[in-house]
Amino acid sequence: xxxxxxxxxxxxxxxxxxxxxxxxxxxxxxxxxxxxxxxxxxxxxxxxxxxxxxxxxxxxxxxxxxxxxxxxxxxxxxxxxxxxxxxxxxxxxxxxxxxxxxxxxxxxxxxxxxxxxxxxxxxxxxxxxxxxxxxxxxxxxxxxxxxxxxxxxxxxxxxxxxxxxxxxxxxxxxxxxxxxxxxxxxxxxxxxxxxxxxxxxxxxxxxxxxxxxxxxxxxxxxxxxxxxxxxxxxxxxxxxxxxxxxxxxxxxxxxxxxxxxxxxxxxxxxxxxxxxxxxxxxxxxxxxxxxxxxxxxxxxxxxxxxxxxxxxxxxxxxxxxxxxxxxxxxxxxxxxxxxxxxxxxxxxxxxxxxxxxxxxxxxxxxxxxxxxxxxxxxxxxxxxxxxxxxxxxxxxxxxxxxxxxxxxxxxxxxxxxxxxxxxxxxxxxxxxxxxxxxxxxxxxxxxxxxxxxxxxxxxxxxxxxxxxxxxxxxxxxxxxxxxxxxxxxxxxxxxxxxxxxxxxxxxxxxxxxxxxxxxxxxxxxxxxxxxxxxxxxxxxxxxxxxxxxxxxxxxxxxxxxxxxxxxxxxxxxxxxxxxxxxxxxxxxxxxxxxxxxxxxxxxxxxxxxxxxxxxxxxxxxxxxxxxxxxxxxxxxxxxxxxxxxxxxxxxxxxxxxxxxxxxxxxxxxxxxxxxxxxxxxxxxxxxxxxxxxxxxxxxxxxxxxxxxxxxxxxxxxxxxxxxxxxxxxxxxxxxxxxxxxxxxxxxxxxxxxxxxxxxxxxxxxxxxxxxxxxxxxxxxxxxxxxxxxxxxxxx
Numbered sequence: 058x059x060x061x062x063x064x065x066x067x068x069x070x071x072x073x074x075x076x077x078x079x080x081x082x083x084x085x086x087x088x089x090x091x092x093x094x095x096x097x098x099x100x101x102x103x104x105x106x107x108x109x110x111x112x113x114x115x116x117x118x119x120x121x122x123x124x125x126x127x128x129x130x131x132x133x134x135x136x137x138x139x140x141x142x143x144x145x146x147x148x149x150x151x152x153x154x155x156x157x158x159x160x161x162x163x164x165x166x167x168x169x170x171x172x173x174x175x176x177x178x179x180x181x182x183x184x185x186x187x188x189x190x191x192x193x194x195x196x197x198x199x200x201x202x203x204x205x206x207x208x209x210x211x212x213x214x215x216x217x218x219x220x221x222x223x224x225x226x227x228x229x230x231x232x233x234x235x236x237x238x239x240x241x242x243x244x245x246x247x248x249x250x251x252x253x254x255x256x257x258x259x260x261x262x263x264x265x266x267x268x269x270x271x272x273x274x275x276x277x278x279x280x281x282x283x284x285x286x287x288x289x290x291x292x293x294x295x296x297x298x299x300x301x302x303x304x305x306x307x308x309x310x311x312x313x314x315x316x317x318x319x320x321x322x323x324x325x326x327x328x329x330x331x332x333x334x335x336x337x338x339x340x341x342x343x344x345x346x347x348x349x350x351x352x353x354x355x356x357x358x359x360x361x362x363x364x365x366x367x368x369x370x371x372x373x374x375x376x377x378x379x380x381x382x383x384x385x386x387x388x389x390x391x392x393x394x395x396x397x398x399x400x401x402x403x404x405x406x407x408x409x410x411x412x413x414x415x416x417x418x419x420x421x422x423x424x425x426x427x428x429x430x431x432x433x434x435x436x437x438x439x440x441x442x443x444x445x446x447x448x449x450x451x452x453x454x455x456x457x458x459x460x461x462x463x464x465x466x467x468x469x470x471x472x473x474x475x476x477x478x479x480x481x482x483x484x485x486x487x488x489x490x491x492x493x494x495x496x497x498x499x500x501x502x503x504x505x506x507x508x509x510x511x512x513x514x515x516x517x518x519x520x521x522x523x524x525x526x527x528x529x530x531x532x533x534x535x536x537x538x539x540x541x542x543x544x545x546x547x548x549x550x551x552x553x554x555x556x557x558x559x560x561x562x563x564x565x566x567x568x569x570x571x572x573x574x575x576x577x578x579x580x581x582x583x584x585x586x587x588x589x590x591x592x593x594x595x596x597x598x599x600x601x602x603x604x605x606x607x608x609x610x611x612x613x614x615x616x617x618x619x620x621x622x623x624x625x626x627x628x629x630x631x632x633x634x635x636x637x638x639x640x641x642x643x644x645x646x647x648x649x650x651x652x653x654x655x656x657x658x659x660x661x662x663x664x665x666x667x668x669x670x671x672x673x674x675x676x677x678x679x680x681x682x683x684x685x686x687x688x689x690x691x692x693x694x695x696x697x698x699x700x701x702x703x704x705x706x707x708x709x710x711x712x713x714x715x716x717x718x719x720x721x722x723x724x725x726x727x728x729x730x731x732x733x734x735x736x737x738x739x740x741x742x743x744x745x746x747x748x749x750x751x752x753x754x755x756x757x758x759x760x761x762x763x764x765x766x767x768x769x770x771x772x773x774x775x776x777x778x779x780x781x782x783x784x785x786x787x788x789x790x791x792x793x794x795x796x797x798x799x800x801x802x803x804x805x806x807x808x809x810x811x812x813x814x815x816x817x818x819x820x821x822x823x824x825x826x827x828x829x830x831x832x833x834x835x836x837x838x839x840x841x842x843x844x845x846x847x848x849x850x851x852x
Contacts, residue, residue: 470834529564
């Protein structure tokens with residue numbers, strides 16, 4: 058079984074919906090219990106374990122839950138005879154390293170015989186997550202989601218592949234509360250906002266990456282899963298915006314021998330080869346290695362586009378005993394992209410007269426100049442050691458070097474002119490050149506100790522940690538003028554650039570100390586309390602250093618009311634340094650975020666997981682233009698965002714799964730230097746968004762299976778307001794509306810023995826849409842239909 062996200066939302070509606078399916082769940086549990094006690098004729102041949110488990114479930118009429126990533130690469134000797142389901146399952150698992158545990162409802166959950174983690178007195182697999190039941194991002198400890206008083210979603214690598222995602226943005230399309238691809242087609246970076254337009258900070262294995270403008274897009278094939286923690290999260294992770302964090306978990310070595318190889322071909326002449334192999338290196342099972350590699354040669358939907366990549370991630374793992382685990386991860390990635398974005402003028406897109414709308418593939422830069430080349434080299438060391446049942450250490454350190462070179466020719470449509478054309482025929486627009494190059498060296502480290510103890514009836518899990526981040530960055534810029542272009546009949550003339558203007562080197566560091574206590578009472582109620590003290594320091598060459606010291610807090614309470622119902626309430630804070638000085642030489646205060654959240658999580662059986670929540674987020678100290686001095690910026694801005702989120706996943710039957718999400722977000726400016734902007738909506742934030750995805754498996758016989766999947770996602774309309782000056786010096790309010798859109802995705806996959814052939818389609822019906830449009834400037838063109846075929850072999 059795959060791991061599914063969790064989330065939040067409209068409590069009354071969700072509870073009513075969930076209660077409607079309880080009778081069916083109860084009936085299914087009763088049927089499972091009867092089936093589990095009865096012996097019957099079982100006939101399953103030797104072969105892949107995943108297919109054998111599915112057949113046993115059908116023949117015995119019971120639910121068997123496991124993560125596909127654990128089943129992958131394992132084989133069974135088969136079983137034939139008359140057995141109870143439990144007896145047959147034990148024979149199928151012989152020699153695989155897995156075992157079965159009754160789930161209490163007549164079904165079974167598969168667990169690793171070698172790796173288990175104790176939680177609440179039960180043996181819970183550390184490498185198997187049933188229905189997204191556990192995550193580490195929210196608390197930095199292995200905690201059940203139903204004991205975590207904050208919204209968190211988990212998306213597995215299996216789900217990412219099934220939904221046809223080719224990047225991190227695409228992988229999060231069905232996650233509530235997030236706005237992916239807010240700028241439309243952009244092959245430079247993964248830009249995601251959360252809960253009202255706040256940028257979501259990106260982490261890998263719990264440590265912060267460089268800013269998206271300096272680092273290449275992460276490759277989803279190298280992920281084990283992605284966890285999304287929504288809302289302010291500075292207590293555990295330091296500086297970040299109020300929207301939340303996206304934490305990707307890298308694939309790591311395993312002690313079983315397994316692997317896969319695949320080739321892809323798809324739209325825009327996409328050609329990709331990928332490999333993932335792992336296994337033990339010694340007979341004692343103390344040393345294991347893994348290698349994940351991706352090579353791609355591809356175009357993109359924009360004329361003259363490129364999207365090429367090499368990503369190599371070797372890793373090695375040392376486990377001398379059951380208490381110590383040491384993993385070293387390496388990464389080398391080089392991306393070469395061209396025709397990197399698809400911004401088109403509003404007067405030639407949503408506001409275009411009939412017959413004057415530009416094609417989605419229109420390229421209005423210069424083929425010999427537009428490029429985005431990035432490179433990342435990094436090494437990560439992850440260490441865990443259990444001193445005793447009560448004390449555990451976890452440490453991580455990463456050193457990364459990033460290199461980014463960007464060249465772009467842009468249309469001059471950002472000046473606020475109602476008509477950007479320079480000719481009477483309204484076809485030609487001026488262009489400018491903007492190039493930059495950046496070099497970033499970054500060291501991040503995080504060390505913590507977990508203490509488990511009891512004080513009377515209260516069980517404590519205390520986390521005490523210290524983390525440190527240091528980055529050294531230099532970014533140089535080059536500006537220039539390019540000739541105008543006829544946007545409807547482009548003729549490319551080339552550009553001449555001057556030298557780069559060297560910018561001061563910037564060195565930033567952050568030292569944080571944090572403490573958290575998860576207090577459990579009567580195995581029913583969990584109280585989470587946390588606090589953090591940070592010292593953030595920034596030094597620019599030739600400028601006095603800036604030092605910010607900030608204290609942040611979090612608190613949450615969640616209880617188990619029985620029947621899997623767990624209501625919760627929480628409060629959390631965030632901070633993010635605001636670099637620079639105003640014209641008076643005064644340093645800016647850090648931007649702050651606060652959130653109140655209330656919700657309910659519900660997991661009556663391993664086959665169902667749902668959550669609902671309402672949130673209220675406030676971001677303060679936004680920079681605004683000084684109304685008394687246009688060359689100065691002051692901090693008066695405040696953004697308020699409130700809404701509801703719903704997320705649910707349901708294994709309807711052994712061969713049919715469903716997941717769904719919905720979000721309502723109302724985000725607006727509450728304070729601004731210009732009173733006319735107060736109450737204005739936050740651009741790119743849709744009030745309504747939703748998604749649903751389902752997968753059905755069919756047994757065709759002869760070790761052959763068919764998988765059918767499909768999804769529908771909806772993003773509502775967005776609005777932007779801007780204030781301009783008229784000829785008389787007065788203020789004029791102008792608005793731009795971007796229509797909403799509904800898109801369909803699909804999966805068709807055929808599995809035969811160790812082979813698989815999958816065809817993924819996103820935006821199946823090739824709908825033309827725009828992600829967002831700015832007032833009097835440009836629209837971000839949406840993604841066209843993409844079809845990718847993948848032929849793979851697993852062993």
